[in-house]
Amino acid sequence: MTRGSPNRIASLALIAATMSAPVALAQDFSPYFKTTGRGAYDLYNDTVLCSAVLERALETDPKGEQRPEFGKGITYTVNFARFLLESGNVVDMSGAILAPDNLPVDRRNARADWQAVLFSLEEEGETPDAEIARCLRLYGHDWE
Numbered sequence: 001m002t003r004g005s006p007n008r009i010a011s012l013a014l015i016a017a018t019m020s021a022p023v024a025l026a027q028d029f030s031p032y033f034k035t036t037g038r039g040a041y042d043l044y045n046d047t048v049l050c051s052a053v054l055e056r057a058l059e060t061d062p063k064g065e066q067r068p069e070f071g072k073g074i075t076y077t078v079n080f081a082r083f084l085l086e087s088g089n090v091v092d093m094s095g096a097i098l099a100p101d102n103l104p105v106d107r108r109n110a111r112a113d114w115q116a117v118l119f120s121l122e123e124e125g126e127t128p129d130a131e132i133a134r135c136l137r138l139y140g141h142d143w144e
Contacts, residue, residue: 027042028134028137028138029042029046030046030049030131030134032049032113032114032117032131033045033113036093038091038092038093040084040087040089040090040091041090041091041092041098043084044084044085044090044098044106045110047077047080047084048077048081048103048106048107048110049110049113049114050073050077050138050139051074051077051081051107051110052110052111052114053131053135054070054073054074054077054132054135054140055070055074055111056114056115056128057128058070058071058074066140069136069140072139072140072142073135073136073138073139073140073141076139076140077135077139078107080139081103081106081107082100082103085098085099085100085102085103117131
């Protein structure tokens with residue numbers, strides 16, 4: 001091994017870390033749940049939460065002008081969450097790999113969690129508009 005090899009390896013590691021850092025920081029996670037640092041797990045939970053947010057928004061305003069975006073977002077979040085589970089990369093805090101069978105239960109739990117958030121927002125005189133807008137921005141549009 002030549003003398004420059006350790007420096008070259010360190011440089012490559014630095015470049016790789018620099019290139020991956022913006023990706024890790026770029027995810028716009030919900031402020032209503034605590035991230036765990038487990039990328040696929042956090043992404044999965046945030047996606048399932050957005051599904052609950054958009055479902056509730058559609059139920060609240062079923063004939064509103066954002067109805068098509070809500071529908072697209074709900075469909076996309078469910079499909080994306082299923083895709084994440086099928087990848088085998090969603091590992092929970094106990095180290096278990098989550099399977100696609102988890103999705104219905106997790107969706108129900110996310111709806112209950114979102115309902116609790118809605119109650120606390122209401123008590124504080126706030127609206128869920130920012131979270132609805134975030135979920136629509138992420139999932140409520142056509143994908144090409």
